[in-house]
Amino acid sequence: MTQANETFDTRGAAQTGSAPTFLVAMEQHEPQAQRIIDDPLAAKIMPGGSKLFLKLLRIPVLRSWMIKLLEKQIEGASSAFLCRKRYIDDTIVTAVENGSIIAVVNLGAGYDTRAYRLPALATVPVWEVDQPVNIEAKQKGIRRALGKIPSHVTLVPINFITQDLGEVLNNHGYRSDKKTFFIWEAVSQYLTEAAVRQTFSFLAQVSIGMQN
Numbered sequence: 001m002t003q004a005n006e007t008f009d010t011r012g013a014a015q016t017g018s019a020p021t022f023l024v025a026m027e028q029h030e031p032q033a034q035r036i037i038d039d040p041l042a043a044k045i046m047p048g049g050s051k052l053f054l055k056l057l058r059i060p061v062l063r064s065w066m067i068k069l070l071e072k073q074i075e076g077a078s079s080a081f082l083c084r085k086r087y088i089d090d091t092i093v094t095a096v097e098n099g100s101i102i103a104v105v106n107l108g109a110g111y112d113t114r115a116y117r118l119p120a121l122a123t124v125p126v127w128e129v130d131q132p133v134n135i136e137a138k139q140k141g142i143r144r145a146l147g148k149i150p151s152h153v154t155l156v157p158i159n160f161i162t163q164d165l166g167e168v169l170n171n172h173g174y175r176s177d178k179k180t181f182f183i184w185e186a187v188s189q190y191l192t193e194a195a196v197r198q199t200f201s202f203l204a205q206v207s208i209g210m211q212n
Helices: 003-015 019-027 048-056 060-073 077-097 119-123 132-146 165-171 193-205
Strands: 103-107 126-130 153-157 180-184 208-211
Touching (some): 019 048, 019 077, 060 077, 077 180, 126 132, 132 153, 165 193
Parallel strands (some): 103 126, 103 180, 126 153, 180 208
16 A cells, blocks of 8 residues: 555544544434433534534434435445444443453544543543544543543544554553453445554454454
């Protein structure tokens, strides 16, 4: 892959960092019994423009239009992202509660809120890793919604292509002997082959409780 493509993919990943959480926030307009995920925090941490759009999507006909538009672009997108998140949520809560993990690392966390909305995760340290532009925006959103970053969460800026994941995590307090649940949700397609291989090499060396 050329350097130009690497730069393009990095920007693409940054631009899509909020998209899955936007879908979660949009789903909160549905009756609770029909939701895949309950997430009162999703809309609160979104950028200003997204918040205004989400308010408009309270209107059922506009929400239906948005879902149809998404389906035209990516068939199944309106539910696939939500089902994937719910599966990870349920799996990670079970892993924490049965003691099989004592730490969580979310690679490419974007605007994901599970570290803040799942009570089980308040009992373990969580590292959220992403590009600096996403980490900065996430930090502002969480502080706006909660007042501060919870003590169990560490936000870790990284360039996945040019920096060593293990070294960056180590510099932010992570230790590879912790039994860890690694989340790598829709990130690899934006990386070079070398960066993907480097990530897998790191995962092969650490103590993994579970990964998704």
